[in-house]
Amino acid sequence: xxxxxxxxxxxxxxxxxxxxxxxxxxxxxxxxxxxxxxxxxxxxxxxxxxxxxxxxxxxxxxxxxxxxxxxxxxxxxxxxxxxxxxxxxxxxxxxxxxxxxxxxxxxxxxx
Amino acid sequence: xxxxxxxxxxxxxxxxxxxxxxxxxxxxxxxxxxxxxxxxxxxxxxxxxxxxxxxxxxxxxxxxxxxxxxxxxxxxxxxxxxxxxxxxxxxxxxxxxxxxxxxxxxxxxxxxxx
Numbered sequence: 708x709x710x711x712x713x714x715x716x717x718x719x720x721x722x723x724x725x726x727x728x729x730x731x732x733x734x735x736x737x738x739x740x741x742x743x744x745x746x747x748x749x750x751x752x753x754x755x756x757x758x759x760x761x762x763x764x765x766x767x768x769x770x771x772x773x774x775x776x777x778x779x780x781x782x783x784x785x786x787x788x789x790x791x792x793x794x795x796x797x798x799x800x801x802x803x804x805x806x807x808x809x810x811x812x813x814x815x816x817x818x
Numbered sequence: 819x820x821x822x823x824x825x826x827x828x829x830x831x832x833x834x835x836x837x838x839x840x841x842x843x844x845x846x847x848x849x850x851x852x853x854x855x856x857x858x859x860x861x862x863x864x865x866x867x868x869x870x871x872x873x874x875x876x877x878x879x880x881x882x883x884x885x886x887x888x889x890x891x892x893x894x895x896x897x898x899x900x901x902x903x904x905x906x907x908x909x910x911x912x913x914x915x916x917x918x919x920x921x922x923x924x925x926x927x928x929x930x931x932x
Contacts, residue, residue, distance in 0.1 A: 711861070738918055749824070749907055749922035750862070765919070797861050801918040805850060809861025 710734045711810035713798050719816045720788050728783045728813050730798030737802065739781040741765075741773060744795040744812070753796075756781055788817040821845055822910050824923025831930050837895040839926045841908035844889065848910040852920070853882065853893050856905045865906070866893070898930045 711732045720726050730739065741753040752765030754773040762773060770792060772784045785792055793816050799807045824841045831837045843851075852867035868875045868882040868891065875882045881894040895902055905927050909920040 740918055747827070747924055749822075749924045750909075750920070751922070752919060755919060766921075799861070799918070805852070805867060806864045807854075807862075807918050807920070809863065811859065811861050 711798055711800055711808055713796075713810035713813050715813060716811065717814045719818065721818050722789055724788050726785045726788055726815070728796055728798075728815070730781045730783070730810060732779050732798075732800045732808075734800050734802075734808060735778075736800040736808070737778060738800060739775065740799040740801075740807070741771075741781070741783045742797045742799060742809075743767070744797060750797065753783065785815075785817075788815075790817045793817045821921045822908060822923045824908050824926060826926060827924065828927045829929070831898045831928065833898065833900060833930055833932050835898050835930075837898045837902070837928055837930070838892060839906055839908070839928070840890065840892045841923050842888075842890045843910050843921075845910070845912065845921075846889070847912040848921075849913070850911045851882070851884065851891050852909050853880075854907045854909060854922075856907065856925075862907060895928075898928075900930045900932050903928055903930050 714729045737758045740755040742750040744750045751767050756775045774782050796813045798810045822843045853865045854862035855865045856862040866877050866880050870886050879896045884891045905925050907925050908923040911920050
């Protein structure tokens with residue numbers, strides 16, 4: 708079983724729709740992150756959370772929001788999806804060490 | 819503004835050859851430099867990392883070379899194998915408590931031909 712699970716794996720939605728991407732982890736890590744990956748741009752940090760009561764904006768937070776429902780769950784929402792939010796989204800976790808553990812990603816297409 | 823610039827975008831190497839991927843950074847406050855490896859359909863996974871107090875770190879066939887004065891670091895893959903075919907990302911962060919807040923390079927797609 709995967710330690711960091713993202714759902715759904717693929718999602719197609721329309722412009723203006725609200726969508727939520729979910730992430731759960733069994734690693735027991737306090738720190739969770741959302742990144743997006745675009746061809747030619749690498750990965751960019753959207754939001755991160757160091758514990759249940761902590762939420763921080765990353766490099767590209769506009770148009771996104773997050774919720775840390777529990778230590779193991781961190782969801783990313785697009786309130787009104789737009790086509791340039793089409794990307795591969797990754798959730799990741801870490802403890803106080805240096806290593807990030809990534810999920811397998813959610814491919815989102817906004818038409 | 820890309821704070822970490824990675825090259826080349828793609829690389830083809832023969833089996834047994836050396837693969838070299840380069841990265842340059844701008845922010846002198848960066849103090850942690852990892853390399854992540856990503857296979858198709860998977861998330862990135864940490865391959866090797868270095869801090870600026872050393873100029874080189876080796877783990878098996880993978881070596882990071884770090885040049886603090888030039889603000890550059892590179893990944894060398896010795897005796898490249900077809901199983902090394904993947905996308906490689908360099909990254910950087912600053913602050914010992916912020917090693918998960920990474921600035922990534924653009925990525926390099928490596929193909930190792932048998």
